[in-house]
Amino acid sequence: MFNIIKTQKRTVLFLAAAVLFAAVYGIFVYNQAETSSQFEQKAETVIPDENSQVIKLETVNEAVLPATESEAQEEPVPDNLKEGSEHPFVAKLQERLMELGFMENDEPTLFYGSVTANAIRIYQRQNNIVQDGIAGPETLASLFSQEAKYYAVSLGISGDDVKQIQNRLYELGYLAKEEEVTGEFNETTEKAVMKLQELNQLSIDGNVGRKTIRLLYSEEVKPDYLAYGEKNEVVLSAQKRLKSLGYLTTVPDGNYGKDTVTAVKQFQSRNDLVVDGYLGPSTRIALEQEEATPNGVMLGEQGESVKRIQELLNKYGYLSSSNVTGYFGEVTEQSVKRFQKDNGLKADGSVGVQTLSLLTADKSVKAGKDFRPAVVDAGSGGGGKTVNGNVKAFIDIAASKVGSKYVWGSKGPNSFDCSGFVYWSLNQIGVRQSYLTSSGWRNMGKYKRISNYDDIKPGDIVVGKGHMGIAAESQKVIDASSSNGKVVYRQRTAWWRNNFIVAWRIFE
Structure with a gap:
């Protein structure tokens, strides 16, 4: 009798536990279904791109929600992501910052470093959020929202990014003085931007947005200073200096032709300037400095300057016309050495100021009848072969x-x-x-x-x-x-x- 009662009690307890489990499971399924429904509704959020098209955007909800319940327990997204943090969601954060132009495009990582923090500060500045560099709830909600804005700066904004933009405006001649590169977007900067936009046929609003940023560093940008096709005394003065430093291979005439563009680019390259071929303020200042780096063309180099030197060597009989390729190979080097020897210079095979001066002076000694220039130069047409490195x-x-x-x-x-x-x-x-x-x-x-x-x-x-x-x-x-x-x-x-x-x- 006792065993029957004991068995009945066990049966009742088992049934009670089963009912309780079913109730809890039902609540869990209902909540999961409701969350999934809300998630699916938010997953179709879209934002307009620059051309008023639409692109799908993973919302914060979608990005934060982990794939499994175990991941939710192991790696919840912190309330505040800040410098030094490491979390899978940081990659999605960086990806979004890159998409909106606040970070340079790169493979996203899990690490929240100083560059990410600075990008967040700039985003916060643009969206009137406290600039603490921390990706908190307010910042994340704004960044991943439908109304998120692309990077832009305008009147009244200040920061290192503004200073970089001003530097480029100065390089292009739209800001007249180096003292105007302050990091503060003032009326002078706004006028410079408007003039840039006008000359380059962009919408004139004085703001630096996506199109203006892209233009600033493109090869198509039109400067507001001396460039190809101009002719005046300033060009002549710059040409004389380029000639003395060994960059210009023609006679200075005040005409900003292709030879001058080539010389300016070569000078800019040797003197750590933005290589654009324009005589902007920084380039002109650098030309006037005593410590300006002179030209020196040597084995392994390529380009229009090399080609011009080869044309001059061919003119004096030291190089075959088949070797006028723009590549400075071993045959070109031997030709330079012979030219230097015949003209009383140190025969080192490198075209420096003295060698170039003689090559362009129309007074040089021509190659003797006994000299037979080689026909094929190592690497001449090799599409970029060099011999001074590996x-x-x-x-x-x-x-x-x-x-x-x-x-x-x-x-x-x-x-x-x-x-x-x-x-x-x-x-x-x-x-x-x-x-x-x-x-x-x-x-x-x-x-x-x-x-x-x-x-x-x-x-x-x-x-x-x-x-x-x-x-x-x-x-x-x-x-x-x-x-x-x-x-x-x-x-x-x-x-x-x-x-x-x-x-x-x-x-x-």
């Missing part, structure tokens, strides 16, 4: 700067942005390459073009959408990363393939 040395030089700070617009030696890092590394290995932004690297033509991502080899320059780096061994890349806030040596992930535009082979 892949390993190039990668080693780039790797030596791993950990250096990322700073937008910096070209080294202790801080870099992505294009500045490539520029510095190439010049350190002896490849005399002008400074160009990633957009300028899209159509080089100077080196061997690699159009297939799978054909990339170590030492190639890899150019993506708004970013670039140096290919290393084992599918790795070395680059100045905005998302990491420093120069990194990392694996080339799917991001690089998805954003790939072109690669350039410097070394064969």
Whole structure:
């Protein structure tokens, strides 16, 4: 009898537990269904792009919600993401900042570094949120909302980003004095922007938005100062100085022709200026400095300056016309040495100020009848072959700067942005390459073009959408990363393939 009662009690307890479990499970399913319904409604949020089209946007809700319940327990998104934080959601945060123009395009990371914090501050400034660099609830709600705005600056705004814009306006001649580069967007800056927009056929509003930012660093931008086609005494004075420094290969005449553009670009490249071929304020000031770096063209270099030197060597009989290629190879070097020897100069094979002065003076000794210039120059048509460096040395030089700070617009030696890092590394290995932004690297033509991502080899320059780096061994890349806030040596992930535009082979 006792056993029957005991069994009945167990049955009742079991049934009660089953009922309780069913009730709890029902509530859980209902809540999950309701959350899923709300989530699906928000997942279709859209924002207009620059051309008033619409693109789907992952909302904060979608980005924050983890894939599984276990992930929700393990890695909840902090209420306040700040400098030093590391979390999967940081990648989505950086991706959004890049999309809206507050960070340079790069592979997003999990690390919330100083560059990310500064981008958040600028976003907060633009949206009247306390500028603490912390991605808190208010900032995140704004950043991922339908009303999120692209980067822009206008009258009354101040900051380091404004100073960078003013520097470029000064370079292009729209700001007349260096003292006007203050970091404060005042009426003078607004007028300069309006004039830039007017001359370049943009909407004239005095604000620096996406189109104006892109224009500032494009090759199509029209400056407000001396450029190709002009003729005056200022051009003549600059030409004389370029001639004395060994950059101009023709007689100064005051006419801003193609030879002057080539000379200005070469000077800018040698003197760490933005290479645009215009005689802007900074270029003219640099030309007047006693410490201005003179020209010196040597083995392994390429470009219009090299081609002009080869034409002059051909004129005096020291180089075959078949070697007028724009590539300074071994045959060109031997021709230079013979020219220097015949004209009483030190025969070092490098075209410096004295050698160039004689080449352009119409008084030089011509090659004797016994001299027979070679027909084929090593690398002449090799699409970028050099002989004064190799892949390993190039990668080693780039790797030596791993950990250096990322700073937008910096070209080294202790801080870099992505294009500045490539520029510095190439010049350190002896490849005399002008400074160009990633957009300028899209159509080089100077080196061997690699159009297939799978054909990339170590030492190639890899150019993506708004970013670039140096290919290393084992599918790795070395680059100045905005998302990491420093120069990194990392694996080339799917991001690089998805954003790939072109690669350039410097070394064969």
